Amino acid sequence: MNLPTRQVQNAAAIVYSVVVMATIIPGIASVSNLIVVPYFLVVPGYYADLLVHRSSTFIERTFYSVAWSSTLLAAMVAIKSLDYSYQPVPIDVIIPSIAIIFLAFDVVKERREVEK
Amino acid sequence: MQKRVILGFTIAFVVILIAPWAGKAQAQATPPSSVSVLVQFHPGLVYDVYGSSPSQALVVLNGNLSDIPRTTPFLITTNLKLVTGILNATVNGQTEVRNLSPGRPNVTGPINTYALTLPAHITRFELSIQGTEGGFSFLWRYLVPAPYVQIAGLPVTSQVPDQVAIPSGTVLSHEYGPGGSVLALSYYLIGRSNGEALYSIPYNVGVMEFQSNLFLPASIAITSVSLIVVALLALNFFEAGRRIVLPMRQWFDKLNLFVSKHLSRLSPRFKLRAVVQPRKFLALFVLCALVMAAGAAVGGPDPRIKALIISDPANAPGIANSLQQVAGNTQVTIPSQDPGDFAVMSSEGAFNVVVISNYPVAQLHEFTSFILPSLGNVPIIIVDKSANANLSIAVMSLYPGQVYRVQNASSLSATEMQTLSGPVISAHRTNELGLQLSVGGFQTLLAVEGVLSFVLVFLGWAYLGSLASEPTPRTDLSNLVRVVSAGVFVFIFSETVYIATSSLLALPLSLHAVTSGAHDLTAVGVIGFGGGSTPRLAAGVLGVLVGLIVPTGSRISRNDFLLIAGVLLVLVANPLTAGQFLYEGMLFFVGPYWTAVGTALSASLSVKGFLYGIGGVFGGNVSPVYLMSAGKILYFAGVVPLAFLPRMGKLTGALTALGVALLIGDGGVRVGEMTPTKTVIAVIPGVVAGFAIAAILLALAAAELYARGNWRFRR
Structure with a gap:
């Protein structure tokens, strides 16, 4: 993947993370979980994979x-x-932050x- | 008016004069009763690498009682095993000395309750009772539970803190609370005599740890020297030190040569290296399983009729005698030996008869929790008239076709014996091939099966280790799938073999929570291993390490492995915080249940909570059927990091090998639990927890690679 494409991808991931974090704000809590669930299922793991492993095929990466x-x-x-x-920070904030x-x-x- | 005032003063004066006499007269009629309790404890100090030694305790009850024309029963609840009692008393105004034996406890287990009775017309007494408490010695330290004594039925007015006699040259190094929590070391000197110091310890001490006063300076010196040597070796500054390491490195080769040389006499083509490879381990693993199941099918089931007696322990011998008359050779078990594993034992056909008699009311919760739900697995249930009425009604309602009512189970009438004889004998399974063994022959078979149960674990776990360390051109994902699926197969297949063999033997091969040292509840108990947890752990750990390290071309560097193992061994013998933590961690695996103490206990509870938390996310607590087992989750969690071994550096790989061997070995102990539903529910949480552990190890691997000047990850 060339660098500009990666930058777009990273920017999209950051925006997506911010949207998920924003769901803890009472006014935005009505955002459908259909947006939040795929995030928790894929995005943090994708970046963890890039960091520690960097899979070579699509199946491996998924x-x-x-x-x-x-x-x-x-x-x-x-x-x-x-x-x-002890419940200081909600998971909706912790996981996007880690991602x-x-x-x-x-x-x-x-x-x-x-x-x- | 004046007369009334004078009369009032006169009455008041008379009352003031008489009152003290009246009070004295009343005190003479009913003198105040008081009893004081004192416990003196003499720890049986032994500083072995591994061993046990009992401690002695003296419980002294000193009292003044009002003259009662009847006997005074009272109860002593204690963790001591009370042996003898001597009563020095004033009875009917006469001083007398007599034996007052505590007898057998009414309620048994870790805490025993003894019923004793003081004679009538006793006014003053001193009762001295000798007792013992089991102590445990490990790595030159001695641990023992602090004595716990509680009196009911007597007016105890004072109970002084326990007094512990410590000989010179010994120190009380650690105190733990009854739940194993770390306590600030606290004791004060009462006096000295005969070279012993008598200390008073606080009420809240549950377990004490002693050590020689030479232990601290000696271990600090050894640790310092060892760490300096290891540091110099690691930094390559100590050329002469290589002479220490070289023999260790050559040890494996020598062992290989020795075994190959001797075994080649039996088979000239034999080579140990040829055996130590995954497919050979797998073949031997399956072969061992077949031998176990075939042996049990040919030699089982147990030729004895087996009965569980749920009664006051005092009545058990009488009931056992009655059953002998009804059905001949009968082996009896009492629930205090192991109520928790009744479900597993009964589902494998380990009991033919259950007798319910006057079970102590205090322990009825054990019956309703552990025994009642699985009682239907036992063909014959005998209930006598002395059984708790509500319990009898519940049992008869739940299992109407299996219940036989008798008047007194310890003294059956001729009619009752005749009625029971046929059903009891027909409830006993016989060998399908007609090859019934004698009791002695069956005991030999049990011993062989017990040994094979450990060999099975060793081979299966070695297969898993060798599979992970085998050089392979596979992709990461296919290697992960291969190792994890092999791990799941090995556990489930081993558990299946355990269950099948136990059912065929009509006796569990092993149990998870059986009372340590029980010889007649399991096959491994016949060879002296109780439930078999510790040797199964050792077999599993050894299996993984052999599979990981011994094969040619293994990814694990033997030198690095020995380095890490050496550092850990030195730390375990160290009295400082890190060493004490490792020491307490090892006590979990090698010591009696009460040695689960200290920071390691709280850390393990946190790990357990973490595993349960992950299990909860994956539906591990949706209903009582799918109970989670932290041990089984731990096994599957240990399998995942094995698949990441190719990505580890040398030191991290060796650390992973050691850590994973402990995780898989400890989790693998639960094969003997024989609860397949728990296994099913543990697989997915275990694999997910394994990824969490792998993430930590991969981070360590990254740090190692960075330290070696190579930031890029291995591809």
């Missing part, structure tokens, strides 16, 4: 995207369930590789 996303989501729910009294961090790391990594 598999790892779903696998890492499910793991991240389940791990966050599990960590929060350890202490019900953006992954994305940022990936961009840095790719730039270094290009420089080399």
Whole structure:
């Protein structure tokens, strides 16, 4: 994938993440979960895959995207369930934030590789 | 008016004069009753690598009672096993000394309840009761539960904190609460005598840990020297140190040569390397399974009729005797040995008869929780008149076709024996091939099956390890699918073999929560392993490590593996925080149930909560049928990082091998639980949890690669 396409893709992912984070605002809470669910299922895992693995085929990339996303989501729910009294930040904010961090790391990594 | 005032003063004066006498007279009629309780504890200090040693306790009850013309029964609830009692008392004004044996406990288990009785007309007494408590020694430290004594039925006015006698040269190093929580070390000196110091410990201490006062300086010295040597070796600054490592590296080769040389005498073409590869491990794994099932089919089921007796323990021998008269050779089990595993045992046909008699009311919840729902698995249920009325009605309503009512199960009438004889004998399964073994022969078969159950786990887990370490040109995804599906197959197949063999033997091969040291509840118990959890854990860990490290071309560097294992071993022997954490972690696996203590306990509970949380996301708690097992989830979680081994650096790969061996080994213990529904529900949460663990290990691998000056990930 060439760099401009990647930049568009990253920009779209950041906008999508912000939309998902915005669903915690009472006025926007009515945004359909049909938009939120695919995000949780694919996007964070996609960037996790790019960071640690970088699958070569479409099937591999899809598999790892779903696998890492499910793991991240389940791990966050599990960590929060350890202490019900401590609920500082909703998952709708944590997971998109982590996805953006992954994305940022990936961009840095790719730039270094290009420089080399 | 004046007369009335004078009369009032006179009456008041008389009352003031008389009142003290009246009070004294009343005190003489009913003197105040008081009993004090004191527990003195002498830990049976032994500093072994692994072992056990009982501690001694003396419980002293000192009391003054009002003169009662009848006996005074009372209860002692304690974690001690009370042995003998001597009563020094004033009875009817005469001083006398007599034995007052605690006898058998009414309620047994970790906490026992003993019923004792003081004689009538007793006014002053001192009762001294000797008891014992099991202690455990591991890696030169000694752990023992603090004595717990509670008296009911006597007017206890004071119970001083437990007194612990510690010989010179020993220190009380750690105190844990009854639930295993870490307590700030607290004790104060009461006195010294005969080279022992007597300390008073707080009420809330549940477990004490002792060590020699040489342990701290010695272990710090060893740790320091070891860490310096390891650091120098790792940095390649210590050329002479290579001489230490080289023999270890050559150890595997020597072992291989030794085994190959000796086995080649039996078969000239034999080569150990040829065996240590995935397809050979798989073939041996399936062969072992076939031998186990075939052996059980040919030699089983158990020739004895087996009965579960649900009664006061004091009545159990009488009921067992009655059953012997009804059906001949009968083996009896009492629920206190293992109520939790009744569902598994009964579903495998391990019981032919259940006798319900005067079960202690305090333990009825155990019956209703664990036994009543699965009672239908047992063909014959005998209920006698002394059984709890509500319980009898419930059992008769739920299982009407299986219930036989008798007057007194410990003394059956001739008619009752005649009525029961036919059904009880016909409820006993016989060998389908007509090859019934004697009791002695069957015990031998059980021993063989018990050993094979560990071999099965070793081979299956070694197959999994060798599959993961095998060099393969496959893509990441196909390698992941291959390793995870092999992991699922190995667990489910092993559990299937365990279930089939146990059903054919009419006796469980192993159990998950069986009382340690029980010899007659499982096949592995015959060879002295109780439920078999610890040796199954050892077989699993060893299997994974052999599969990962021994094969030629393995991805795991033996030097790095030995380096990490060496560092961990040095840390385990260390008394500082990290060492204590590892030590407490190891106690989980090797010690009795009460040694689950400390920070490692709270960490493990957090991990368990985390696994349950992931299980919850995937529907693990939608109904009581799909119960989650953290252990089974742990096994499947351990399988996933194996698939990522090709992406690990040398050190991270070795760390992964060690960590995964522990995860898979610990989770694999649950094969012996024989609960397939729990396995089914554990697969998906386990795989997802495995990705979480793999993510941490991949992050470590990235750090290692970065430290080695290579940021790019291996492709």
